[in-house]
Every structure is written in structure tokens, then in C-alpha cells.
């Protein structure tokens with residue numbers, strides 16, 4: 001345990017690379033006070049030994065943000081916070097927002113910045129109460145406004161932009177299945193695209209559920225063809241500018257997924273300089 005903690009601290013320190021000068025002034029940002037407060041616990045940049053991962057995953061619906069963010073979260077022992085999950089939890093709770101959110105999500109639209117920031121603040125406060133440092137955000141920010149607010153309250157170290165061709169994204173969204181008992185995420189899509197006209201082929205095996213989950217599989221209500229196409233359109237319109245926001249600040253790491261998890265995970269670890277970290281971590285466990 002102590003070895004893991006030491007490894008974690010050492011790794012946290014080495015993740016923090018000197019960032020380019022910030023071009024955004026936090027005074028321009030209209031962050032709600034409670035949101036800014038949620039981030040105030042993060043130690044300043046020069047206090048490297050106490051500083052941890054503050055990463056963001058960007059990418060179209062179906063690209064695998066949740067899969068890779070969750071794997072990295074387990075590896076690095078930092079919370080994985082997916083705003084899509086926060087929205088779905090709120091929907092399932094039948095709280096005051098739930099009927100309003102249900103319509104928005106069903107149509108593939110974005111929830112308002114105010115609501116999403118309020119849900120995220122609550123989750124960050126809960127992590128803070130548990131004494132957690134650092135986070136891997138998945139699905140936030142999704143608008144320039146959200147990116148500006150986030151930039152005004154904390155320093156994101158790295159933004160990983162996952163990329164896949166659009167026909168594969170659609171197939172993957174339509175193939176998504178969730179076990180309504182254990183919460184496991186699976187995918188029944190079998191992608192096998194032949195190389196043609198100089199573009200490489202791509203094989204992604206399905207991620208099939210174990211036998212005891214098969215009868216409990218559900219599909220997300222927003223994973224229908226029409227709604228996925230609308231979410232992809234909204235991504236291009238509202239979220240693609242966020243890529244440029246981070247690119248211009250020198251924080252964007254573009255990662256073209258070469259295939260399924262077996263091909264992509266080792267390559268992702270390699271570009272993140274974490275390939276030998278995974279070995280050390282499992283050796284220390």
C-alpha cells in the first residue's frame with residue numbers, strides 16, 4: 001500500500017509539465033462562486049508533490065471516453081467524473097430536474113451550462129469530502145463557456161482528444177449495452193473495415209457481457225440512430241471549438257484510436273508515458 005502511495009505521489013509530480021503562459025484571465029470568467037470553491041482545494045502549480053492529475057477527455061459520442069477515462073482513473077487512483085453519468089443519475093433520482101433533463105437528453109441536446117456546473121460542483125464537493133485530489137473529467141467541458149469557466153477556476157494539465165471515424169462512432173453507439181444490475185458497459189458492435197484508397201482498415205471486436213448479464217442488458221434511450229446523429233452534429237457545432245480552445249493553450253493531445261481496447265490501450269499508455277507505470281503498479285499491488 002505504502003509503495004503504491006509513493007508511486008502515486010511520484011507520478012503525480014512527474015505528470016505536471018510546465019505549461020505555456022496562460023492567455024486567459026480568470027477575471028473574464030463568470031464562474032458561479034460554489035463552482036470556483038470546489039476547485040480551490042487544488043494546490044498551486046509550484047507545489048508539485050501535492051499536485052495530482054487534472055485531465056480532461058474530449059471526443060465524439062461513442063469514441064470511448066468513458067472506457068479510457070475509467071481505465072486511467074483506476075490506474076492512477078484519481079476520480080473519474082463523467083458528466084453524462086451525473087445527468088443519468090439525476091434522471092434516475094426523479095429529483096426536481098429530472099423531467100426537464102429527460103426531454104433534453106432524449107433529443108440529444110446539451111443540458112444548460114448552469115445545470116451541468118451545479119451537478120459537477122456537487123460531485124466535486126463529495127470527492128473533496130473523501131479527501132480525493134485530482135480528477136479525470138469526461139464529457140466536460142462541452143462548450144466554450146464551460147471551458148472558460150473551468151480554465152478560470154483551475155489549471156487543467158492535459159486534454160486528451162480521442163478520435164475515430166464517424167461511421168464507426170455511429171456503430172459503436174448503436175452497439176452499446178449496459179447491465180442494469182452490475183452497471184457494466186458492453187458493446188455488441190463488431191467493426192471490421194477493410195483498408196481502401198490508402199486509408200487503413202480497422203478491426204474492433206465486440207466487448208461481450210458475461211452470461212449472467214445477458215438477460216439484464218439495456219440500451220441508453222439516447223443511443224438511437226437519429227439521436228446519435230444529432231449528438232454528433234451538436235458535438236461538431238458546440239464541442240469542436242473546445243478542441244481549438246485547448247490546442248491554442250498547448251494542452252491538447254490528439255489520439256487517433258488505432259482499433260479496439262487491445263490495440264489502443266497500450267498505445268495510449270505509451271503516449272502518456274505511462275507504459276512502465278502500469279507494470280510497476282501491478283507489481284506493487
Ligand SMILES: Nc1ncnc2c1ncn2[C@@H]1O[C@H](COP(=O)(O)OP(=O)(O)O)[C@@H](O)[C@H]1O
Nearest residue numbers: 061062083084087105109110111116139140142
Ligand atoms: N458537459 C455537458 N454539458 C451539457 N450537457 C451534457 C454535458 N455532459 C453530459 N451532458 C448531457 O448528457 C448526455 C449524455 O452525455 P454522455 O454520456 O457524455 O454522452 P456521449 O455519449 O454523447 O458522449 C448528453 O447528450 C447531454 O444531454
